[in-house]
Amino acid sequence: MISLTVQNHQPFAIKNIPILTLQEFEGSVREGMLTHARMIGLFGLEKTQTETTVIAVLSNPSTSSLHLVGTVFTAINNRYNSFAGVHQQTHYFECELAENHHIIPEGHPWLRPVRKQTVVLDKQPYSMYRMEGEEVHEVAVGPIHAGVIEPGHFRFQCHGELVYHLEINLGYQHRGIEQLLLNTSAAQQNILCESITGDTTVGHTMAHALAVEAISRTTVSLRTQTLRSIAEELERIAMHLAGLGGIANDVGYAIGAASYGRLRTLVINSSALLCGSRFGRGFIVPGGLRFDATTEAIELLQKNLSLVQKDVSTINSVMFDASSVLARLDHTGTVSGEWAKSIGMVGPAARASGIELDTRSQFPYGAYRYSPLPLITLSTGDVFARARIRSLEIDESIRFIFEQFENLPSGSIFNELQPRAKESGVISMVEGWRGEIAHCVFTDSQGSWKRYKIKDPSFHNWYGLALALRSEAISDFPLCNKSFDLSYSGHDL
Numbered sequence: 001m002i003s004l005t006v007q008n009h010q011p012f013a014i015k016n017i018p019i020l021t022l023q024e025f026e027g028s029v030r031e032g033m034l035t036h037a038r039m040i041g042l043f044g045l046e047k048t049q050t051e052t053t054v055i056a057v058l059s060n061p062s063t064s065s066l067h068l069v070g071t072v073f074t075a076i077n078n079r080y081n082s083f084a085g086v087h088q089q090t091h092y093f094e095c096e097l098a099e100n101h102h103i104i105p106e107g108h109p110w111l112r113p114v115r116k117q118t119v120v121l122d123k124q125p126y127s128m129y130r131m132e133g134e135e136v137h138e139v140a141v142g143p144i145h146a147g148v149i150e151p152g153h154f155r156f157q158c159h160g161e162l163v164y165h166l167e168i169n170l171g172y173q174h175r176g177i178e179q180l181l182l183n184t185s186a187a188q189q190n191i192l193c194e195s196i197t198g199d200t201t202v203g204h205t206m207a208h209a210l211a212v213e214a215i216s217r218t219t220v221s222l223r224t225q226t227l228r229s230i231a232e233e234l235e236r237i238a239m240h241l242a243g244l245g246g247i248a249n250d251v252g253y254a255i256g257a258a259s260y261g262r263l264r265t266l267v268i269n270s271s272a273l274l275c276g277s278r279f280g281r282g283f284i285v286p287g288g289l290r291f292d293a294t295t296e297a298i299e300l301l302q303k304n305l306s307l308v309q310k311d312v313s314t315i316n317s318v319m320f321d322a323s324s325v326l327a328r329l330d331h332t333g334t335v336s337g338e339w340a341k342s343i344g345m346v347g348p349a350a351r352a353s354g355i356e357l358d359t360r361s362q363f364p365y366g367a368y369r370y371s372p373l374p375l376i377t378l379s380t381g382d383v384f385a386r387a388r389i390r391s392l393e394i395d396e397s398i399r400f401i402f403e404q405f406e407n408l409p410s411g412s413i414f415n416e417l418q419p420r421a422k423e424s425g426v427i428s429m430v431e432g433w434r435g436e437i438a439h440c441v442f443t444d445s446q447g448s449w450k451r452y453k454i455k456d457p458s459f460h461n462w463y464g465l466a467l468a469l470r471s472e473a474i475s476d477f478p479l480c481n482k483s484f485d486l487s488y489s490g491h492d493l
Contacts, residue, residue, distance in 0.1 A: 001032040003058070003067035008363040009214045011426045014045075014442060017055065017068045025056070025071035026081055032058045032067055033087045038344055040066075040429070040438045042093035043453045044101045050074055052101050057427060057440055061362040066427050073103050082108040089344030092459065095120075115171030115492060117153070128167050131157040136164075139474060143172050150488035158474055166469040166477075168462050174492045181452040186212075186286070194281050197456060197490035199242075202228075202235040202280040203432030204454075207439040210365060211428035212286035215443060216418045221411035222367075224288045226404050229367035231275055231283055233397040236433040238267040239485075240348075240390040240397075241312070246482040247387050248319060251328040259315040263308050270304045273297040288414035302405060309398045316391045329384035333468035333480035336381055345464045346457045347435020349484055352389045353381035359431035373400055386483040420447040432457060434487065456490030 002024065004017045020028060033039065041057035051072050058067045073080075082105035084091040094105040096114045102121055105111070111120050120126050130138065136159050143151035151172035157165040177196060181189050193208040194201045206228060213220060241264040248256030268278040274293050275283035282290055293301075319325055335345070340353035350357050354377050360368040361375045376392050378385040425442040435457030444450035465484045469477060 001035065001037075001058075001067060001069075002028045003032065003069040006066050006068070006427065007064065008066065008359075008429050009210050009365060009426060011214050011217070011421055011424050012068075013421075014423050014425050017070050017425075019053065019070045019072060022071050022073075022077070022080055025069060026083075028069050029056050029058070029083060030087075032060075032069075033083070033089075036060060036062055037067060039083075039087070039090050039093055040427075040436070040455060041440050041453055042090065042097050043440070043451075044097070044103075045070065045442060045451050047101070052078075052103065054097065054101070054103065055440075057438075059363070059429070061357060064363055066363075066429075068425075068427075073101070078102060079104045079106050081106055084108055088342045089460075091343070092463070113169065113171065115174045117169050117171060128155050128169070129157065129165060131159075131164060133159075135159055143169075152488050154477075156469070156474055156477075161473045161475065163469045163472055163474050163477070166466045168466055170462070170488060170491050172492065173489060175489075177493045178452050178454060182449050190285055196454060196493065197458075197487040198279065199239055199487070200235070200432045200434065200437070200456070200490065201277075202231045202275075202284065203430055203437050204439075204456075205280070205284040206232060206366075207428045207430045207437050209284050209286045210430065211426050211439050211441045212417065212420075214426040214428065215424055215441065216286075216420045218287060218415055218417050220288050220415055221413065222370075222409040223292075223411040224413050225366040226408060227274070227289060227293055227413070228284055229371075230401050230404055231271065231280055232430070233401050234267060234271045234274065235280055237308070237394050237397045238264050238271065239433045240394050241267060243482065243485045244319075244387060244390055246485065247329075247383070247479065248325070250479045250482050251325055253319060253322065253325050256315060256319045256325070259311070263312055263315075266304050266308055270301045273301050273304075285414075287417045288412070290414075292413045298405060298408075302402065305398055305401060309395075312391070312394055320388060320391070326384065328479065329387060330382060331380075332383045332476055333386075333472060333483060334380065334382040335464050335468050337379065339467050340381065340464065343463045343467070344460045345435075346460050347432070348389045348393060349386055349461050349464055350435065351375070351377045352385035354379040357436070359429050359436050363429050365430060367404060371400065371403060383479055383483040422447045434458060434485070434490075435461065454493055456487060456493070458486040458488075458490045461486055462491060 037058040037060040040059050044052045045055045046053040055070045099114050139156040141154040143153045153169040155167045193204045196204045241260045245257045245260030272278045337354040358375045428439040438455040440453040442451040468480045
């Protein structure tokens, strides 16, 4: 594969990215994916009145390497041979590139909107997929929902109670965050990254801070790295508890829902002891942390986590042994390992289908470089597996936090940032609680951002939810939906 090969958080000069002919670009990307690389980015880097430079970013977990390669399109030569027919993981990336830059993937199996609900390629009207036949009916849900929920539109094609196809249409709260990041102050950029998706504040601010530090050649202390990772694991525990509570509620297991909810409150209150905010806001900044953890806060946090560890073990054993619960979870919403790998699923949802993929293990960063976490997988790919893997990850996150507190390094919590390198880039990957987060950032000749591309794990996993509903009863949609627990805002950006 012809490419620039770098490591996670390794800065590079933009001029070192090979800009190939279209034929060479297609061949290089195909070769990479045939050797087990995954696409994590396909976007326009630079655009003039006549040309658009497009960059593909691939990751190879087996070698912990990242590969960048580019090509140039013009208004006349704006077509390429789609990769999606063979490599389905590229499907949505190609749709996004077409929507943003009118670059057309010829032979694409299903060109559809990403953040524009009614058109493709700017002007062509888009019609959702429809089945026809006797007793076939269509159920439309959203984008306005009955509860306190973000906007998203779900179109079910059903025969009786069975769902044959689910199409998910998002983009209703597209806020233009990537563009806003190019035109705001450094302090405002950090606030924007905290708001990419409100339940992954620590994950996205971690990716942003690591990107800024890498491109400015700024190092942070081991204490800073450790406290950041503790905050990240607290966020993971809290959201896994929230997800388990939601699953318990959807199967009518009230005592489980109440118990998980109580424990989540204790965990986010513990996050406030460390971060000053129950949701991790205002803690991580480029260069380090806004404030240090006090001895009293650490002692109380450990006390809280000891209680969580004891109680969550009890409620997990009761819930996952309850026949009434297992009857709803087992063999419901199954996504096979083959499907999960094909569409590029990430995070606990992928690991529940047997996919060995975890940025903390394969592209380690911060404290994970010194204290690795085990890569946990299950094989059944159903709601049970997606719920069970959350419970297992809670156990490991608590163990990790206690281990870090036992050996908490000393040192400063903030170092002044050096100037950003000019005409440079960095790929910043972290493992949010939903899975792989990627911030691909590039600077111009003045050291300012000229491109800031964000990929939230939900970008991959919404298709997993659609596959999970195939041949399932439509009444199982809320349960399947909660087992993925995806972000609308993280997708819409």
